[in-house]
Amino acid sequence: MTDALTLPLQPGLDEGLLGALRAARAVALARHHESPVQLDVDDAGKTVTLTLAFAPPSPRSRSAWADRDRTTEWAAEAIALEVVHATRSMGTIRRAARGTRFDWYVGCPGTDLEDAVALEIGGTDAQPLRAVLKRKLRQLRRRPGGQPGLAVVVQMSAPRAMMEDA
């Protein structure tokens, strides 16, 4: 699998955020798994399997990411961006403003904000994933109209992801 968390594939990210996302992803996955781990992705009923490789987190990294909920959120963002790249060939364009109903604007290479897709991400350690997806879709459907939308939710314990257009 192509490593989707790289600057060329994610124009909306910088090195600092990429590093933070990778670190959170490693800490959250290492709670339950050893690298590499198979991630089953339910893409509106169709299943795709991705391989996620990660370096075992150092004690320093575990300490920096000791806040479990925040780490799960950031890890879900990292994994969701990989899922979106693998299944839709899309990368980040920019982060959505706080107060909007989704997290990222994403798109295929060459697109910009005018054609961006609204991406909402949810993360959980072990909660039922379908319920999380339902909540995220409900939230996403209240965004400004005319804009395509996509929700991706990730469960670290299985690990498993679900996605659906909105």
Place this chain on the structure above:
Amino acid sequence: MTEDAHETAMAIASEAELLALEGRQEAGRQKLERAAQLEERAADAATMERPRTRGILRISAVSLWLQAGHPGRAAELATRYLDEPLPPDFARELDELRTICQHEQRAARALPAVDAGFLERARERELAFARGEIASGRIANPRAA
């Protein structure tokens, strides 16, 4: 111009996010102020031919002022944008964001004043405690009544 200002604003906002993650809220807030100024400039430069970009940048500029701890400024900016032609859905989003700004402005007035440096010193004390260093003495908040 739009792209340059916007990209710089996003880079600075990203730095602010990492500072907030480290618990350095005040340093992050200053970065957010700069990002908000640049995003406002990018929003003003967005042309009518790109209505969604105009809407997205306007919402982003208001949101950044709010995150930077200036809900009053954010609400004023939202009001200015709402007087301009905008796609109805973006106008609705902006109006909702303005309501949040006004609510936060009222809530901020009710809070006791906290010196910015106080928060930094409290954070340093917290980190020292995590390292097992027990500091004595109170942390003064010069703005406290």
